[in-house]
Amino acid sequence: MVISNKFYESQVINGKEKIINYIPLQYQETEQDVRVACLKYGGKYDSKANQLASLLSSSVSLELEEMIEYTNSVMYIFPKSAEKRLTWEDTLQTAKLTISEKVGWQFGSPPHVLLAGSTKSGKTVMIENLVAQYLHLGSEIRLLDPKKGELSWVVGKKLEDRLGYKVVYNSPFQIAGALREAVEEMNRRFQVMADNPDTYISKGKVLSWADVKGNYPLVIVLDEGIAFKTEAETTKEGKQAYQEAMSNLGSLLVKSRQASIEVIVGLQRASSDFIPTYMRQNFGTALLLGSTTADSDSCRMMFSSQDIDYKTCDIGIGYIQIDGVIPNPKYVEVPFKSDELDFEKYFDKACDFYWSMRNNDGLSD
The missing domain is CATH 3.30.70 (Alpha-Beta Plaits)
Structure with missing residues (x-):
């Protein structure tokens, strides 16, 4: 050579x-x-x-x-040998958030996931799998879905039936309200932590909210952010709701880690039209799927490193970068959802884990 x-x-x-x-x-x-x-x-x-x-x-x-x-x-x-591709079932066998055999991270280390991919990239399927994984950790879930798609009607309805609280938010005003409530919950948690230093400080270290027995994470999933913006901007009131929502989203990205609140944002393209640069820098995990990897602008927006020879990828395949874990974008095949998978039973199992965590009153090792 x-x-x-x-x-x-x-x-x-x-x-x-x-x-x-x-x-x-x-x-x-x-x-x-x-x-x-x-x-x-x-x-x-x-x-x-x-x-x-x-x-x-x-x-x-x-x-x-x-x-x-x-x-x-x-x-x-x-x-020398290809990494074995995981299945959806495999991802409910570990306490880590898992993308592949060699790629995963602990909750909060780092926080927040930015997931981008065009139509037929596997983006929504990956979001659904991450929702199940967060349920496995006992997390409360909020699904913000302005397109009212599969995430709402299949996953969201299932979770509302099993978990007993409102999970799905569709309209711009509902989405803005959910983000406002998340910020209020973050601030409430911070106040509880400040009022109870003996509980939330251990060996000179400030614990995260979910480190304390009886506390659980909260995960906010916003899919198709551009659709949210497009619908909101059709009215004056909608524009105001959108501005409030983006302000609260920014607060969560910057401040919510200690409160054990995480955000997943799904986009067809990581454009500054929805996610400004300062926000993108606060996502600890960036995952780009599908043929979008052939778009140099999308790669530049998603990843800090541009010196990668990005391949054009197929459905469910792409590149991932994780702060403190994978410093440079790494080729990855995300968990495979087989045609034989019983979707209802799979999410029943994830919800069973959720209730088991709650009944056992603490995160499992």
Whole structure:
């Protein structure tokens, strides 16, 4: 690769060609993977260090799993065997929020999920699966669905029947009200925590709301944010409701982690038309699915790293970045929902976990 792409400089000395400068690479192979590090010494080839994904992948005949940038090097990791794709059923077997065998995170570490993908990307299916996973942790759920789609009529109706409280919010005024109530609940929790320092401070550390027995997370899901904006802006009152809602959404993104309140926002495209830059920076997890990965603007809006050779992806496949867990966008296949899955029974099981958590009065290990 170095020779064929002329990543070196040479001179003819005494009639012989001598290499005087080259791109420095280190190679390591284990039973699990192949790792190639491109070292940076402040030289001519430093700018190439994070641009070698496709070339290295072709050279080792393996798919790139992850690229990690360090101060003095860039590490490329190529697994020798493909990661097993999880099913929806698998995701109710763990206390982590799980996307794949190797990709997951603990509740609140980090908070908030931004999920984007065009029609037929698998975005809504992934949101439904995340709802089940949050139920598994005992979380209260609010579904804000301005398009009144499957999330409302299939998942939402099921949850309202099983959980016994209002879950679905459709109109701009209902959505604005749900976000207002979430901010009020956040502030209430903060006040309870401030009034009870002996309970919420342990070993010099301030606990999160759900760290204390008897307390549970609250998860707000807003799908199709652009549809919310479009409908709200048809009237003066709707515009006011939208402005209030966006202000409250911003407050939740910035402040709600300690109160164990999380937000999931689903969009067809991570456009600043709905999510301003300052808001996008407060989503700990960003997941882009489907053919949208071919859109460089969408990738730029979703991810902080632009030095990735993004592939055009199929349904349920894309890239994910998680603060503190996966620093650079990583190719991922999200949990698979089979045609044989009994949807009703699956969400019954998730609701059973919810009630089991409540009856046992605390988060399970």
